[in-house]
Amino acid sequence: MTVITTLFEHQGFGGAANTFSAGRGTRYRGVRLGGLANEVTSFRASATEGSDGNVYGFTHRDFDGRFACLNVPEGWTSWYSDVGPLNDDIESALLVNRDKEETSLDPVFWLADAFATQLDAMLAGQPVRRDGDPVISGVFFPAYDPERVFLRIQQNLVVEVDVGSQAEVLGVQVLPSDLIIDDYHSSIAYDIFLDLASLRRLRAEVHWVTTWVEGGMFTDQVFEQLHAQATGAVGTLNQALAALGDLSEAIAIIRRRFFGQPYVLPGSLPNMPPPSSNFGVIGDSNEGATIVLPLRSFLSDVADLAAVPAALGRGP
Numbered sequence: 001m002t003v004i005t006t007l008f009e010h011q012g013f014g015g016a017a018n019t020f021s022a023g024r025g026t027r028y029r030g031v032r033l034g035g036l037a038n039e040v041t042s043f044r045a046s047a048t049e050g051s052d053g054n055v056y057g058f059t060h061r062d063f064d065g066r067f068a069c070l071n072v073p074e075g076w077t078s079w080y081s082d083v084g085p086l087n088d089d090i091e092s093a094l095l096v097n098r099d100k101e102e103t104s105l106d107p108v109f110w111l112a113d114a115f116a117t118q119l120d121a122m123l124a125g126q127p128v129r130r131d132g133d134p135v136i137s138g139v140f141f142p143a144y145d146p147e148r149v150f151l152r153i154q155q156n157l158v159v160e161v162d163v164g165s166q167a168e169v170l171g172v173q174v175l176p177s178d179l180i181i182d183d184y185h186s187s188i189a190y191d192i193f194l195d196l197a198s199l200r201r202l203r204a205e206v207h208w209v210t211t212w213v214e215g216g217m218f219t220d221q222v223f224e225q226l227h228a229q230a231t232g233a234v235g236t237l238n239q240a241l242a243a244l245g246d247l248s249e250a251i252a253i254i255r256r257r258f259f260g261q262p263y264v265l266p267g268s269l270p271n272m273p274p275p276s277s278n279f280g281v282i283g284d285s286n287e288g289a290t291i292v293l294p295l296r297s298f299l300s301d302v303a304d305l306a307a308v309p310a311a312l313g314r315g316p
């Protein structure tokens with residue numbers, strides 16, 4: 001399993017160049033570009049040694065923003081001789097070794113609606129409303145956990161603060177009416193870690209909660225309240241995430257396979273037929289993510305099987 005990419009300063013693979021590889025046994029390699037940051041105009045990628053691969057070039061430094069993705073089946077080379085709208089904007093690259101046999105889940109389909117419904121129920125009667133739909137994305141090597149990758153579900157919110165009543169509480173009637181409402185744009189985000197509960201069951205659990213509130217007179221109060229609510233909801237969200245586990249178990253049973261360690265890809269699942277038709281795609285980190293479950297058979301993963309002797313058990 002080896003994916004190799006070279007990024008170039010000019011179109012048609014000219015100018016300064018940098019080559020990176022993700023070798024055997026490595027799922028991901030994330031690279032923040034040095035001198036080539038915001039200079040890349042062309043890049044190419046290839047995959048060898050039994051692996052298919054993807055290489056993403058992101059317009060931001062932390063593996064997000066817009067991206068150009070290359071699809072490289074084993075033995076192929078794919079390229080952008082010119083990255084077009086992403087010209088001189090790419091700052092980080094993600095190399096991914098893909099398994100030959102995988103299945104995938106689209107969390108936008110399986111998670112976003114359920115999350116929104118649950119959030120609406122929680123917020124009913126409160127001066128908080130959702131602003132748009134939840135956004136699902138991949139979070140790669142964040143500062144709080146730079147070795148790992150997460151699935152993020154983020155919701156923008158509008159919090160209404162009754163400024164009049166707040167002013168009274170502060171003991172000074174600075175405003176003529178208690179009907180003055182100030183809107184605070186804010187957001188909550190849950191970073192979910194994906195793991196296996198067993199070789200047939202995906203485990204998805206909230207690992208990190210981020211709350212953000214725009215600046216203003218009552219930012220601190222709004223933040224405290226919202227953050228308490230967001231963290232208070234983690235247990236409920238984890239319960240809802242168990243549905244992903246149920247789903248994965250059903251898939252394992254139907255396909256009569258086990259799973260390897262799950263992983264996340266930015267955007268929708270890249271197509272992997274010949275690169276002449278599906279060599280790559282331009283996408284946006286905020287337009288979803290894909291949960292990938294590598295498929296394992298009984299015979300291909302002897303070491304894994306040792307961990308679940310019950311799965312091999314046979315009745316008399």
Ligand SMILES: [Ca+2]
Binds near residue numbers: 008009039040
């Ligand atoms: Ca350039």
Ligand SMILES: [Ca+2]
Binds near residue numbers: 038059060088090
């Ligand atoms: Ca940039």
